Amino acid sequence: MINAPKGTNDMLPADSYKWRAVEDAAHAVAKLYNAKQIRTPVFESADLYLRSIGDSTDIVNKEMYIFEDKGGRRMALRPEGTAGAMRAFIEHNLGESLPLKTYYIESLYRYEQPQAGRYREHFQFGAEFFGSSRPEFDVELICMARDFLNKLGFKDLTLKINSIGCPECRKQYNAALREFLKQHHNEICGDCKRRSEVNPLRALDCKIPSCKELYKSAPKISDYLCDECRTHNESVLSGLDANNVKYVFDGNLVRGLDYYTRTVFEFEYGSLAVMGGGRYDGMCEQLGGKPTPCVGFGSGIERLIAAAEKSGIEFEMPRPTVFVAAQCDAARTECRVLVGELRKKSVSAECDLMGKSLKAQFKYADKQKFKYVITIGESELTGDTYIVKNMDDGSTETVLKNDISDKISGLVLRSIL
Numbered sequence: 001m002i003n004a005p006k007g008t009n010d011m012l013p014a015d016s017y018k019w020r021a022v023e024d025a026a027h028a029v030a031k032l033y034n035a036k037q038i039r040t041p042v043f044e045s046a047d048l049y050l051r052s053i054g055d056s057t058d059i060v061n062k063e064m065y066i067f068e069d070k071g072g073r074r075m076a077l078r079p080e081g082t083a084g085a086m087r088a089f090i091e092h093n094l095g096e097s098l099p100l101k102t103y104y105i106e107s108l109y110r111y112e113q114p115q116a117g118r119y120r121e122h123f124q125f126g127a128e129f130f131g132s133s134r135p136e137f138d139v140e141l142i143c144m145a146r147d148f149l150n151k152l153g154f155k156d157l158t159l160k161i162n163s164i165g166c167p168e169c170r171k172q173y174n175a176a177l178r179e180f181l182k183q184h185h186n187e188i189c190g191d192c193k194r195r196s197e198v199n200p201l202r203a204l205d206c207k208i209p210s211c212k213e214l215y216k217s218a219p220k221i222s223d224y225l226c227d228e229c230r231t232h233n234e235s236v237l238s239g240l241d242a243n244n245v246k247y248v249f250d251g252n253l254v255r256g257l258d259y260y261t262r263t264v265f266e267f268e269y270g271s272l273a274v275m276g277g278g279r280y281d282g283m284c285e286q287l288g289g290k291p292t293p294c295v296g297f298g299s300g301i302e303r304l305i306a307a308a309e310k311s312g313i314e315f316e317m318p319r320p321t322v323f324v325a326a327q328c329d330a331a332r333t334e335c336r337v338l339v340g341e342l343r344k345k346s347v348s349a350e351c352d353l354m355g356k357s358l359k360a361q362f363k364y365a366d367k368q369k370f371k372y373v374i375t376i377g378e379s380e381l382t383g384d385t386y387i388v389k390n391m392d393d394g395s396t397e398t399v400l401k402n403d404i405s406d407k408i409s410g411l412v413l414r415s416i417l
C-alpha cells in the first residue's frame with residue numbers, strides 16, 4: 001500500500017465542509033472589498049523566490065522544494081503566495097489601473113519537520129493589494145482580514161502589529177542590532193550567529209527559547225524609524241482605532257520574510273498565529289516592475305480550522321434534503337423521476353443506487369442526515385399522493401404528487417429563513 005507523503009493531509013469527504021466554510025467566507029469577504037481572485041502556477045522559476053523572499057530566510061535556505069525539469073530549468077514548488085502574484089502583476093501589466101486588490105486560495109510547499117499546524121503541503125487564503133503607499137491601504141487590508149476572521153466566528157483573536165521601517169531607517173537599526181548580537185555572541189544560537197551577519201532582523205524571529213528571551217532586551221526598531229515611517233505607522237494605528245480594530249503594538253514582531261517594509265502584523269489565537277501579513281513596497285521593483293507599494297496577508301487554512309475548533313466554533317455541515325426510497329423494485333424508476341424533478345427545483349435529492357432493501361435505504365438516509373424521506377411503493381405507484389417523512393421528528397405529511405416539488409422547495413426555503 002502506498003501512503004500519502006509525510007507532512008501532507010488528505011481532505012476527506014467527512015471534513016470537507018469545514019474547508020468549504022472557510023473558502024466561502026474568503027470569497028464572500030473578498031467580494032465585499034472588491035478583491036478579485038488570482039490563480040498562479042504551483043511551480044515557478046526558483047529564481048523568483050530567491051529574488052523576492054530573500055536568501056537569508058529559512059524558507060529559501062532550508063525549506064524550498066527545488067527541482068530541475070526535463071529542460072534543465074531550475075524550478076521550485078510555491079513556498080508562499082506573494083511572489084507568484086507579483087510576478088503575474090508585472091508580467092500582465094496589471095499596474096495600469098490601480099489600486100488592484102487580489103486574493104487567492106492555493107497550496108504551498110515547504111520541506112520542514114511536520115509538527116502541529118505545520119505541513120509540507122498546506123493551503124492558504126491570501127490577499128495582495130497593489131498600488132498605494134497610503135496608511136489607509138494597510139488599514140483596508142487589515143479590516144478585510146478582521147472581517148474574514150469574524151465571519152468564521154472568531155471572537156478572541158489578538159492582532160499584533162509593528163512597523164519594521166524602510167531600507168533607509170533599517171540601516172541604522174541593523175547596525176544597532178548587529179552590535180547587540182555581537183555583544184551576546186556567546187549566548188545566541190548558530191542560526192542567529194549567521195543571521196547577525198546576513199540579516200540581523202531575521203534573528204528576532206528565532207524560535208529558540210534562549211534567543212527569544214535575550215531579544216526582549218534587544219534594540220527596538222520602533223526607536224529607529226525615520227520620520228516618514230513613524231508618521232505612516234501612527235496613521236495606520238489611528239486608522240485601526242477609527243475602524244474599531246483592536247490591536248497590540250509589539251515592537252519585537254518581525255515576519256519570516258525579508259520583503260516586508262513598514263507595517264507587519266499577525267492575528268493570534270493563544271500563541272498560534274492564524275494570519276500574518278504586512279507591507280512590501282520594494283518587491284515589485286526588485287522583480288523588474290515599476291515601483292508599486294503593496295500590502296498583503298496570508299492565512300493557513302489547516303491552522304485556521306484547528307484554531308476555530310479549539311475556540312469552540314462549530315462549522316455547519318450542510319445536510320442533503322430528500323431521499324426517495326423504493327419499497328419494491330417496480331418503484332425504482334419512479335424514484336429516479338422524482339429525484340430528477342426535485343433537483344430541477346434545486347432541492348438536493350438522491351435515491352438508492354446499490355439495490356438496497358428498504359430498511360437498508362432508511363439506514364443510509366439516516367446516516368447521511370437527509371432531512372426528509374419519501375417512500376414509493378405499490379400504493380404510491382397507483383395513487384396520486386406521497387408521504388413525506390421528516391427524519392428529525394418522525395412526523396409525516398401526505399402531499400399530492402403534483403405539489404411535491406413545490407412543497408419540498410417551500411420547506412427547504414422555510415428552513416433557511
Ligand SMILES: [Zn+2]
Nearest residue numbers: 166169226229
Ligand atoms: Zn523609514
Ligand SMILES: [Zn+2]
Nearest residue numbers: 189192206211
Ligand atoms: Zn537563535
